[in-house]
Amino acid sequence: MSVVRAYARVLFVGPDLAHGSLAELFQRQLLALRGASALADSVDTTAGFDGLWQRVTACIDAGDLPLLLLDLDPQTSSPYLDWLRSELQRLAAPFGVADQLLVASVKSGEQIDIAAAVALIERPELHLGCVNVPELPSAHAWSCIPTHSYRVLLCNGPRCTRRGALPLWKSLREQLKAAGKLECAGGVHITRTQCQFPCDQGPTMSVYPPGAWYQVRNSDELTRLVEQQFIAGQLVPELLMRPLD
Ligand code: FES
Secondary structure, three states, X not given: OOOOOOOOEEEEEEOOOOOOHHHXXXXXXXXXXXXXHHHOOEEEOOOOOHHHHHHHHHHHHHOOOOEEEEXXXXXXXXXXXXXXXXXXXXXXXXXXXXXXXXXXXXXXXXOOOHHHHHHHOOOHHHOEEOOOOOOOOOOOHHHOOOOOOEEEEEEOOHHHHHOOHHHHHHHHHHHHHXXXXXXXXOOEEEEEEOOOOOHHHOOEEEEEOOOEEEEOOOHHHHHHHHHHHHHOOOOOHHHEOOOOO
């Protein structure tokens, strides 16, 4: 049976924990579940990981060990956890405390399931140590440039969201998947972005190639774009914000 460890500190780590509506919900739930001190132990990684490395180093210096990092990144994955653990292992090695750093991960979709994350603290069988972390492979799928035919940037900025961009995103994924074109060889790689700037003409979708700016206002227009641009490989002139150069 796994023994519950008494952690000196638990850090809550992920993007969008400090600003925005999701952060507000996260902080409200964390306050209710763990009290005010836990809020100070959340580390927002939206802008990068330097802040996390500083926090971990400070914990090591202060003897706040063992330390558990709860990974709240909605995009978490096995390669990401391998990387995170190997970075922590490297950070702890000079102090000989890599065995005092552990990671647990909750994959929770768009909105963080903070109750599930907190429950993980009592599940030592789901905690991953930072010693003997598997070597990151020197060649793996995410080291190669993918063979997609198109890269699509769909704006999910505030004004495009108000104009219906979120359901369009869901529908775009579904239609591409049904057509066998979603993120595969010869298919379409799609990414949601913040504001792309021509808000008043949105919802905005940029398509590369050919470097087209499309205005996609409803599901009918989206279907036309999928069929004509991504399946047939032809421009949809009536949806262009401006003619191609
Ligand atoms: S919010 Fe989408 S282009 Fe500005």
